[in-house]
Amino acid sequence: MTLAVDPARLWNRLHDLAAIGAYRDEHTGLMGVNRLALTDTDAAGRALVKRWFEEAGLAVRVDRIGNVYARRRGLDESLAPVVAGSHIDSVPTGGAFDGCLGVLGALEGVRALDDAGVVTRRPIELGFFTDEEGCRFGTDMLGSAVACGRIPLEVAWALRDRDGKTVKEELARIGFLGDAEERVAAPHAYVELHIEQGPVLAAEGFELGVVTGVQAISWQELTIVGKSAHAGTTPMHLRRDAGFAAARIHLHLHEMIESGRYGADMRATMGRIEPAPNRINVVPGRTVCTVDLRNPDDHAMAAAERELAAFVRALGDELQLAIETRQTARTASIAFSGDVQEVIARHMREAGVHHRRIQSGAGHDAQEFAAKCPTAMIFVPGEYDGISHNPREYSTLEACARGATTLLRTMVTLAS
Numbered sequence: 001m002t003l004a005v006d007p008a009r010l011w012n013r014l015h016d017l018a019a020i021g022a023y024r025d026e027h028t029g030l031m032g033v034n035r036l037a038l039t040d041t042d043a044a045g046r047a048l049v050k051r052w053f054e055e056a057g058l059a060v061r062v063d064r065i066g067n068v069y070a071r072r073r074g075l076d077e078s079l080a081p082v083v084a085g086s087h088i089d090s091v092p093t094g095g096a097f098d099g100c101l102g103v104l105g106a107l108e109g110v111r112a113l114d115d116a117g118v119v120t121r122r123p124i125e126l127g128f129f130t131d132e133e134g135c136r137f138g139t140d141m142l143g144s145a146v147a148c149g150r151i152p153l154e155v156a157w158a159l160r161d162r163d164g165k166t167v168k169e170e171l172a173r174i175g176f177l178g179d180a181e182e183r184v185a186a187p188h189a190y191v192e193l194h195i196e197q198g199p200v201l202a203a204e205g206f207e208l209g210v211v212t213g214v215q216a217i218s219w220q221e222l223t224i225v226g227k228s229a230h231a232g233t234t235p236m237h238l239r240r241d242a243g244f245a246a247a248r249i250h251l252h253l254h255e256m257i258e259s260g261r262y263g264a265d266m267r268a269t270m271g272r273i274e275p276a277p278n279r280i281n282v283v284p285g286r287t288v289c290t291v292d293l294r295n296p297d298d299h300a301m302a303a304a305e306r307e308l309a310a311f312v313r314a315l316g317d318e319l320q321l322a323i324e325t326r327q328t329a330r331t332a333s334i335a336f337s338g339d340v341q342e343v344i345a346r347h348m349r350e351a352g353v354h355h356r357r358i359q360s361g362a363g364h365d366a367q368e369f370a371a372k373c374p375t376a377m378i379f380v381p382g383e384y385d386g387i388s389h390n391p392r393e394y395s396t397l398e399a400c401a402r403g404a405t406t407l408l409r410t411m412v413t414l415a416s
């Protein structure tokens with residue numbers, strides 16, 4: 001028997017979920033998704049997917065960091081489960097696929113097992129994890145990091161958004177502060193299906209990717225304090241311009257990359273720059289900005305962080321500014337299990353799917369599970385140069401179904 005997911009059902013679910021938090025992008029007119037973690041829209045998305053889990057006859061539990069698991073019984077309930085999951089929160093300018101494909105693809109896999117009357121030896125657990133994006137509370141992979149033991153529950157609960165609301169308060173407010181134990185016992189294996197979010201697979205004509213690992217990620221928030229002043233009357237040499245300092249840091253990051261000192265794959269982004277008071281004729285007295293560094297090489301990443309810290313110190317002295325740096329997230333480069341990669345690749349070969357190995361540029365819940373059990377991921381190519389964290393994010397029905405069917409077959413092999 002060849003097991004496969006129902007493409008139309010997967011596609012419909014992806015679109016039903018994307019309708020929650022849907023918004024029209026004011027610049028492009030495209031429909032995007034805004035389901036920032038622990039907001040009312042996230043709560044509505046959670047409720048829908050939880051209901052789908054229940055309708056599939058799965059035993060649902062919510063843990064103390066708001067992760068939601070759904071368990072399908074195995075023939076031997078004493079064995080550790082195979083876990084397949086991802087996230088359903090989004091960046092504020094997201095698309096329909098990031099995270100959701102992995103959760104709904106796994107759900108459709110379980111539905112296909114039901115339709116075929118297959119019971120696996122091991123239980124299968126589906127999961128979606130709290131605030132994978134890290135966009136609201138500052139730390140990505142938050143729920144899976146707590147589940148897998150990297151971040152203590154109390155630390156995660158105490159994180160605050162820009163309005164001062166804590167993770168714990170918001171979990172309680174939206175009704176997802178569960179009582180299940182948040183630390184997972186080691187699963188037998190973990191697999192995650194995800195849209196690639198980059199251009200590689202489509203550009204090279206591949207139908208799917210087997211993910212080899214995830215590069216290191218470093219997030220910092222810089223608060224630069226200078227002196228606000230009049231734009232017309234304050235001579236340039238007397239200014240303590242916090243906005244100018246942010247620009248200098250941003251430029252320096254690009255110089256670091258262009259130098260090649262940190263390898264050809266280093267990336268740096270200043271995604272948030274907030275000068276205050278943010279008015280045309282006022283020198284910014286204060287600027288908050290963020291730095292997102294990525295590097296597949298841990299040593300190169302650490303060296304880049306040191307250079308940035310030294311530059312920021314020297315700049316503060318030069319411009320007479322106080323610059324405070326807060327590390328909000330930091331993960332090392334992760335290598336996925338060769339064995340799980342091989343199970344995935346074998347199913348792709350058997351189905352005649354043109355595939356390649358690929359390292360992930362984005363962070364994923366799988367990187368947390370890699371610390372607990374053999375783990376790997378499946379990538380589905382994206383359209384439009386693989387654009388993601390953007391309303392234009394898109395993959396085809398065929399590609400999504402191909403990825404979900406590979407996930408299904410991988411889950412069955414691992415659970416047998």
Ligand code: GLV
Binds near residue numbers: 140
């Ligand atoms: C998660 O989406 C990331 O920032 O890589």
Ligand code: MN
Binds near residue numbers: 099132364
């Ligand atoms: Mn994601």
Ligand code: MN
Binds near residue numbers: 098133
């Ligand atoms: Mn994302």
